[in-house]
Amino acid sequence: MAVASAPAHAEHGHGSTHSRIPINRMGIWLFFFSDALLFAMLAASRFYLTGTERPHELNQALGLGITSVLLLSSLTAYRAETAFEHGNVAHGRAMLLATILMGAAFAIGVGFEWSIAHWVPSDPFGTAFFSMTGMHALHVVSGVLFLIVVYVRAGKGHFPVGNTWAVTSMVMYWHFVDVVWVFFYPTLYLV
Amino acid sequence: MxxxxxxxxxxxxxxxxxxxxxxxxxxxxxxxxxxxxxxxxxxxxxxxxxxxxxxxxxxxxxxxxxxxxxxxxxxxxxxxxxxxxNIDHKVIGIQYIVTFVVIFLLSGLTVLLVRLELMRAGMQILTEDQYNAAMSFHGITMVAVAVAILLGGFGNYVVPLMLGARDMAFPNLNSLSYWLTPPVAVLLLIAVAMGGWDSGWTAYPPLSVVNKSGQTLFNLAVFTFGLVSILGGINFIVTIAYERAAGLTWGRLPIFVWGALSASLISFFFTQGFAAALLMVLFDRVLDTSFFDFKNEGSALLYEHVFWFYSHPAVYVMVLPGFAIILEILAHFSRKPLFAYRWVVGAFLGIVALSGVVWAHHMFTSGMADYLHAPFLVLTEMISIPTGIIFLAGLGTIWAGKLWLRTPMLFALSVLFNFTIGGITGIFLADVPTDLHLHDTYFVVAHFHYTIVGGEIFALMAAVYYWFPKITGRMYNETLGKLHFWIMFIGFQLVFIPMFEVGVQGMNRRVADYPAEYNGLNTWITLAALFLGSSFVFFAWNMAMSWVRGPIAEANPWHARTLEWQTSSPPPIHNFDEDPVITGNPYDYGQPRAAAHARLGAAPAAGDSA
Amino acid sequence: MQRHYTTLFVIWAIVTVLTLGAMWAWQPFPTHGALEAAVTDDAFRALLYLGSPVFGLVIAVLFYALWKFRATGPDEDGAYIEGKGALPRVWLGVSAALCALMIVWPGLTGLAELRHLAENPDMVVKVSAARWSWTVEYPEAGVKITGKEPMVLPDDTRIRFDITAVDILHAFWVPAFRLKVDAVPGMTTSVTVNAHGEGDAETDAAYRLQCTELCGLQHANMAMPVRVVSEDEFKTWLREKQAKAAVR
Amino acid sequence: MAATGHNAAAEAKAQGTGLKVIAILAVLTLVEYAIAVTIGKGPMLVTLLTVAALAKTWLILQYFMHLPKLWNPDGGH
Incomplete structure (x- = not known):
């Protein structure tokens, strides 16, 4: 994802003749699309196995809560990206930190949901629920780790104006994780 | 080291x-x-x-x-x-080619064991367990070879050269994709050492859920391989979209680039289906979920849908680059423009589109709802239309040409023959009434070997001989090459034609044993398989010896117009000393006034006279 | 050029006739044990005949090109033909028409015929698959057989098999009857067969109920012999079975 | 560069866009929740939830992930 930051590229590829950014952007979008298909398969399986019914009562307050937290973290991620693009490193870092904390809060929320779940993985809804939230949480956790790396690097002044692709790409990944949840939330909690 | x-x-x-x-x-x-x-x-x-x-x-x-x-x-x-x-696409291409040729030969030896067991009814040299392990290992390794060797190997080596690029769009990602493949091979070998898995390459649950632990290793390995496929596909799509040399418009792309692009689109769109299917089996095995456990309302058919959603398109990942390579070779060795170029591109893209909506023809006997039979019959048979266009292009290209029958050309021509049989017999399997009898018999085995081996592996051999001088800088031995071709071509017909018959007669596939009625044909098939296998001795010998001490090859021994031949053999590290500018079509043979395909920097390109 | 095309046409005609002859003479089918066999085998033959001219065309062009259009090196170029004319359109039209024909006949018509043959069965037989044996039950007579004991069926009868599995996927296939369907755990699939003509597994491998979905270790040996006998004989056999079951 | 190139007006405008988008997203999420509570279940609910999810996706793709930059690298948001 942070493909561009590897200096080995400069000498390879067309380097100076055309910019790497559009190429990287296309690559990361294709990655998102491909990953989205995996999530789509899981969501489709959920409907295949249990129809459009919701066999268990879920903790709606918790669901709405973690959904709001994740949605809000997209805003902070957006603000961080915009700030870095305009050289406002201090604000950018603060917003990154907020994103990281909210991401962690989301993961903890999912973990809590798992601990209070009164269904088991071998139950048909449990099958869908645990594999979907588990797969998504794996992406959230890896996203948080990536964001921490970006946060630390930003502190060392690695992302001056015009060289913020690493921030942009990680923030895009974060939004992607949010988009997946945009579909998973109604699929698991509301239908 | x-x-x-x-x-x-x-x-x-x-x-x-x-x-x-x-x-x-x-x-x-x-x-x-x-x-x-x-x-x-x-x-x-x-x-x-x-x-x-x-x-x-x-x-x-x-x-x-x-x-x-x-x-x-x-x-x-x-x-x-x-x-x-290493991030040089040429090095990575060679890594892929050599790795998968080795796996190909290993898997070929495994299948000879399988054939020896099937020579007579009853069990002779293997136990049922060993038979299932060998058959499953042959299945998955050959599928992996077929998916990766043309696109990963020759695609990596040749596509950037044809584009006039210095490398792929994501060189490090490219290296990562390659280095994910050795663990796949190691894992599969460990799985065999642990006693194998007996669910074939399709790994249908519930068998694959209750199966022994080799299955877990299989799933992990193939999941990794799916990742290779997706990352490779993304890399090709972006490379072809962004790294074309100046003047290389979409209408001037060599047809192999179009083949690589179509195959990449398919592996990029559909591979997640296989990944999801394998992941669900893995969840069922280790996390106690019940995707496929019927006692907990799971469904075995779910797996088949998700699995074939990828695994049918996968056959086009295998054969589309094969078609593209033979069209490339037919044009150069007939010294004629590729017939109906734009139609071929349309046919490739048509196959990409159709490939995603035909998967359930593998499931006519699966017990899926009856109303799905007719639509999938119609959609599947429609694939014959774009495939027919590709045949038109092949036949139109050699017609009135000047056929130069070197080894690559022989292999390319044989693909037209083999795939005609493979394609026509495919219709029998798309047609529900005949498929109800033929499904899961040796007819199917013969059919897909005619398409994948006849369509892709023969094209692979054409590619190996065609680009050998470019890759190694040396020339292969023509006599050994032709000997390899004739033994392989004849042996192939002798093995697989009788399989059609034994299948219709009532021999089902993936069996270690069968009624004694089918003894005669099976003995014949096994003997022919040994003959077919012997051709690869000539192949391996020729490759190894020519690579080490074959005569030094010219930069463009075939006098071909495409860009990869306009640089030295093997090419320098950044492919071209000066960035090429594309000035004409790649296949304008027989047209004295045609512009050269490419100009390298200021100097006129070699092979302009063509 | 005109001469080329005439010769090509003659070669095509010859190859097609030879192929058609070979396909006509080719008899790979197992014993016809059911009315359904006629449907599938006729469809098979129809596709062979429809495929012959296509095969013939490819062979003819290949053969003719290898014969007439040879060169010994790359020095001379072939004719400059780009293929932009009417030929691709004609080819597309013809292949689409051929494809449409094959979809309708023998595809959809065969499918309809098979469905028609499956209406209102005379009797129902329940089949259950397990690793690695079949259990067959005649619910009306209350008879159940398993293992290597033959499944006996009455001749000239429309029989619906209701099939399921207790553990993993298997598949029901009697080559003499042609039709095939998976045995899926947790689900009942069915296949209807109009038995036609007597037959016995003792003398004919086509009369065996063979598992055709890979099911592990003994998959190859998961076969039950089948016997098709006259209706009277079938009734006698059923009574014997019932009597034996009563004694036990 | 970091401090001097700071184009405050442009940044404020972009940040304002983010606030507007999140406000709509929040409203849509609440609407989703509200209709789920009121309708309960059925095809109508599935349709409405799909529409809402697609709308949210479009907003995030368009404004947060800058989808248009794919074909227009210099413009977009």
Missing amino acids: RPLINALVLGIAGFAFGAGATGLFRVAVLGREWWSTDLSWSMGYPFALIGWVMGIGGWKYWGRGWFGLPVAPYETTGWRRYLDW
Whole structure:
């Protein structure tokens, strides 16, 4: 994802003749699309196995809560990206930190949901629920780790104006994780 | 050797970490045995994979950059480059080709064991268990070879050259894709050593859920391979979209680039289906979910839908680059423009589109709803229309040409013959009334070997001989090449034509034993298979000897117009001394006024006279 | 050029006739044990005949090009033909028409015929698959057989098999009857067969109920012999079975 | 560069866009929740939820992930 930051590229590829950014952007979008298909398969399986019914009562307050937290973290991620693009490193870092904390809060929320779940993985809804939230949480956790790396690097002044692709790409990944949840939330909690 | 040793050590350490942490959790929190084969492998393997990739050089040359640390300068030269992290697409192409040729030969030897067992009814040299393991191993390794060798091998080597690019769009990602494949092979071999898995390459649950632990390793391996396929596909799509030389419009792309693009689109769109299917089986095995457990309202048909959603399109990942290569070779060796170029491009894209809506023809006998039969019959048979266009292009190209029958051309022509049989017999399987009888019989085995071996592996051989001088800088031995061709071509017909008959007669596939009525044909098939196998002795000998001490090849021994032949053999590190400018069509033979395909810098390109 | 095309046409005609002859003479089919066999085998033959001219065309062009359009090196170029004319359109039209024909006949018509043959069965037989044996039950007579004991069926009868599995996927296939369907755990699939003509597994491998979905270790040996006998004989056999079951 | 190139007006405008988008997203999420509570179940609910999810996806793709930059690298948001 942070493909561009590897200096080995400069000498390879067309380097100076055309910019790497559009190429990287296309690559990361294709990655998102491909990953989205995996999530789509899981969501489709959920409907295949249990129809459009919701066999268990879920903790709606918790669901709405973690959904709001994740949605809000997209805003902070957006603000961080915009700030870095305009050289406002201090604000950018603060917003990154907020994103990281909210991401962690989301993961903890999912973990809590798992601990209070009164269904088991071998139950048909449990099958869908645990594999979907588990797969998504794996992406959230890896996203948080990536964001921490970006946060630390930003502190060392690695992302001056015009060289913020690493921030942009990680923030895009974060939004992607949010988009997946945009579909998973109604699929698991509301239908 | 250093990188390999590093990779092995870090890989094993990673495995110990993952499996160890899991064991600790099991002992401390759950109070169970620390080791559970399925779970320990599933948790250890991802870390082993990370360790392996980091050890081979992924960390040193790439990963450090992610953390803002300086990456090491690349200093490896000579043959050691092939055992190291390397971002040159030519090195990666050779890595793919050699790795998968070795796996191909290994898998070929395995299937000879299978054939020897099937020579007579009754069990002779293998037990049922060993038979199933050998048959499953042959299945998955050959599928992997077929998916990866043309696109990963020749695609990597040739596509950037044809585009006039200095490398792929994501060179480090490219290296990562390649270095993910050795763990796949290792894992499959360990699975065989652990007693194998007996669910074939399709791994249908519930069998694959209740199967022995080799199945877990199979799933992890093939999941990794799916990742290779997706990352490779993304890399090709972006490369072809962004790295074309000046003047190389979509209408001037060599047809092989279109083939690589179509195949990449398919692997990019559909591979997640296989990944999801394998993941669900893995969840069922280790996490106690019940996707496929009918006692808990799971459904075996779910797997078949998700699995074939990828695995049918996968056959076009195999044959589309094959078609593209033979069209390329037919044009150059007939000295004629590729017939109906734009129609072929349309046919490729048509196949890409249709490939996604035909999967359920593998399920006519699966017990899926009756109303699905007719639509999938119609859609599947429609694939014959774009395929027919590709045949028109092949036949139109050789008509009124000047056919130069070197080994690559012989292989290319044989694809037209083989795939005619493969294509026509495919209709029998798309047609529900005949498929109800033929499904899962040797008719199917014969059909897909005619399409995949006849359509792709013959094209692979054409590609190997065609680009051998470019890749190695040396010429192969023509006599040995032709000997290889004739033995392989004749042996292939002798093996697979009788399989159609024995299948219709009532011999089903994936069996270790069969009624004695089918003895005669099976003995014949086994003997013919040994004959077919012998052709690869000539192949391996020719390749090894010619690579080491064949005569030095010219830059453009075939006097072909396309760009890869306009640079030296083998090409310099950045492919071209000066960035090429594309000035004409790639196949304008027989047209004295036609512009050259490319101009290299200021100097006129070699082969302009053509 | 005109001469080329005439010769090509003659070669095509010859190859097609030879192929058609060979396909006509080719008899790979197992014993016809059911009315359904006529449907599938006729469809098979129809596709062979429809495929012959296509095969013939490819062979003819290949053969003719190898015969007439040879060169010994790359020095001379072939004719500059780009293929932009009417030929691709004609080819597309013809292949689409051929494809449409094959979809309708023998595809959809065969499918309809098979459905028609499956209406209102005379009797129902329940089949259950397990690793690695079949259990067959005649619910009306209350008879159940398993293992290597033959499944006996009455001749000239429309029989619906209701099939399921107790553990993993298997598949029901009697080559003499042609039709095939998976045995899926947790689901009942069915296949209807109009038995036609007597037959016995003792003398004919086509009369065996063979598992055709890979099911592990003994998959190859998961076969039950089948016997098709006259209706009277079938009734006698059923009574014997019932009597034996009563004694036990 | 970092401090001096700071184009405050442009940044404020972009940040304002983010606030507007999140406000709509929040409203849509609440609407989703509200209709789920009121309708309960059925095809109508599935349709409405799909529409809402697609709308949210479009907003995030368009404004947060800058989808248009794919074909227009210099413009977009």
